[in-house]
Amino acid sequence: MTALLTILIVFFVAVAIWQMVKIFDLASVGADNAQIATDKDNKLNGYLMMAFLVFIYAITIVCIYKWGDLPLLSNSASEHGSQIDTLMIISLVIIFIVQTVTQFLLHYFAFKYKGEKGKKALFYADNNTLEAIWTIIPVITLAGLIIYGLFTWSSIMNVNEDEDPLVIELYAQQFNWKARYAGQDNVLGKANVRLIDIDRANILGVDESDPNAQDDIITTELHLPVGRPVLFKMRSQDVLHSAYMPHFRAQMNCVPGMITQFGFTPSVTTAEMRQNPDIIEKVANINKIRVENKAEIEAKGQDLRYEFDYLLLCNKICGKSHYNMQMKIIVETQEEYDAWIKEQKTFKNSLIN
């Protein structure tokens, strides 16, 4: 398949070159092989400008129609997510309008004022009113967006510690994620990579002498109770990673030598999200595609059937398997969560002596 494609492309390039040679020959016969545009050229390219405008509009419409129904623009699974989505939609609408109008003016003028011999252009060098108008309009629009954006940003980033958020550490290493729950006391034990002791299974370098550390719980899946604020503390042991949770509109880099944080409140359980009509449609579509590629997928050892899950992805280049650094996130009811966490070993019990 790929070989075929490559051959096709080589063939295509060869034909293209041959055609070019021909055009070049033809063109250099007449005296008119310079770049100076004639009226005919101006006319042709003027019409092509309008055609290109149509092309830009068409590609926009096709993209919006086929891929614009983004799970990212609706169906956020966190409380602050809908704020981001609203701001995103407002921004997109403004962009869409400005794009449509300015591209129209640009290409339409290029068409309308295409050159003709003997015509003279208007000598029009300046107009302070116009300049003022198109300085002030962007100023006002942007001021609105900035103010809205800054309020949203600070309400997202300023974690309210009074709400007693569930504290969880996200720990990144080449190329996987671990989560460390703070346990009963909801205080994470101290940790540093210098304390890592692989032989004793202390893989995160948690301080064994810290009383707060004893009840910490280290897992490879992230379970979150719905409706409860969560405060993530991010750590990395080797290189930069980024904890990206697109369904929750959340992202923060994990930086070696430093603890970063991000907080949000999950608002939709995994089970509920699976029942969401948009998601059902998306999953059905994906499964259709997967059936078509059955052989390849099974050769890779993946399950053929896809079921929706929230994910944590690595979104900062971190080495060879960056593209495969993921962790499943499960949002569930408080009872389900309590039952799950009870099953997990505490740090103290997970050590090998």
Next chain:
Amino acid sequence: MSAHADTHAHDDHGHHHKETFITKYIFSQDHKMIAKQYLITGTIMGIIGVMMSLMFRMQIAWPEQPNVLFEALLGKWAPDGVMDADIYLALVTIHGTIMVFFVLTAGLSGTFSNLLIPLQIGARDMASGFLNMVSYWLFFLSSVIMVLSLFVEAGPAAAGWTIYPPLSALPMAQPGSGMGMTLWLVSMAIFIASSLLGSLNYIVTVINLRTKGMSMTRLPLTIWAFFVTAIIGVVSFPVLLSAALLLIMDRSFGTSFFLSDIFIQGEVLHYQGGSPVLFEHLFWFLGHPEVYIVLLPALGITSEIIATNSRKPIFGYRAMVASILAIAFLSTIVWGHHMFVSGMNPFLGSVFTFTTLLIAIPSAVKAFNYITTLWKGNLQMNPAMLFSIGLVSTFITGGLTGIILGDSALDINVHDTYFVVAHFHLVMGISALYGMFAGIYHWFPKMFGRMMNKKLGYLHFWITAICAYGVFFPMHFIGMAGLPRRYYTNSNFPLFDDLANVNVVITIFALVGGAFQLVFLYNFFVSIFYGKKAEQNPWKSNTLEWTTPVEHIHGNWPGAIPHVHRWAYDYSKPGHELDFVPQNVPMKEGEEELQH
């Protein structure tokens, strides 16, 4: 200093130096020849950079499938024709580095600043021809080292063009961070030296060597753009140099500027107290201005070409100069928008959101002024003009999404996704590339004394224009669907399976667009030898470069340097018979100079 370096030595043009092949074509100190050298070197680097992007695009579209091209070109990096994941990242990294620095900084500024600054301000040569020559050869050396780094045992640098440590600092983290990264850093250090020499030369030349009557307010916008670009370069490149030097110290001498608390491959490293975030600040202190170093010259070129071919004055000359200056200033205080989720204090994020959205204003002014320049013009649609209009189009499309990325709250979700790739390719990559093409088509007669072929130029433009949108427009949507960039394959995420077909479409557009650049290359190289002989002023342009003879001579003008009596944009001025009045034509009696 040799007689060559002293431009005033040429004021008496009775004598000419005997030139050997070496001093004329290789170690030339003539700015026109140096410009051509930059152009050819930049073109070759561009071919390499584009080929790399086509290869990794094929990997994205048809992940992990054997490809005879990979087998042939990548050798051991593509066992059985399947591209290796490390080499994927290396290709992305070197592609980005080459395109940004080698093609669109050195290739673009180097070519056109060198060619046009002396010619358009009326100078015999650059302030220092010798430093100019050194600047080119340092650039050449850095290109050679960058290309050589592709052949080292463990592979070239692969940490992304942003080379964030610790990934770029530790060979244990990634094979490319060994010898490959060392060469990358050495190459870039030399590159920066080259760029600084070049920029200083441009600045001094513009300040000191303008001909009589060429006041700053009569400078063509091209020169304003090159001048301000050089200033931005001088301010920001040294910061990248210091970041690179500190990184070299961390890598080779055990310091801890950027590294701390690292456990890798079963051992704890000694680094303590450094911070990768510091590196990010230093990098982006150059990295963002770099966007404008790439873009401003392209906009300057466009201003000139759009005015000439609209047969109209550029609209709002003063506003254009003011916005170049505003962009230059603001570009140095917005770098943090690349770091909203880096872990820096969220309050800083707010500040950078504010400054970033401010920079949208001068950018908008420029776009509107271009559009108004077209209005009621008499547009000459030659290939240079098409690429200039194309630039305005991609600049708008790409610039608008900056409103989303600059807004910290929105960036949380699209940071480092394909949305970003779409944004920066349109606003800086494609726009600047169009500016470069426009410049080549427009000044080809000045550089080579011949004309390029028009029909091939049209073919080149229209296919490129369609493919550029075809490649980068859909990327916005896969980005908004959450697809991270710098992923070797997306097939480990069934979540993204429904985006696979988009990626195939994008790659096909890329392959077609890439293949059609051969039309350009063919046109370019064949026209150098066989193009139609150019007239002295083929575009009926006002600027001084068209008053020099077609055949290049040392010192540019055979007689005295022309004096300047007006600005560069007296096109279709009432009271004149022709629709252009070159800058060296004295004012008629009673004629007023515009208060621009």
